[in-house]
Amino acid sequence: MSEELNKEILKELKAMNDKLESLNNERNKGLSSVGKFVALFLGFGLVGPLVSYIMIPLIIKMFN
Secondary structure, eight states, X not given: OHHHHHHHHHHHHHXXXXXXXXXXXXXXXXXXXXXXXXXXXXXXXXXXHHHHHHHHHXXXXXXX
């Protein structure tokens, strides 16, 4: 009886381990394609122009 119980416990532990591994793999995938598009839009559409708007006048002042 204890042999069957040990096998059943081992089977359940393996199932839980597989489930945890699948959840961990899903979490480590990174940004989705929509998230990448939003990051690209924000980078080129907002951050780039703001940095150039600030940096270009500073560069001009340094060389004048």
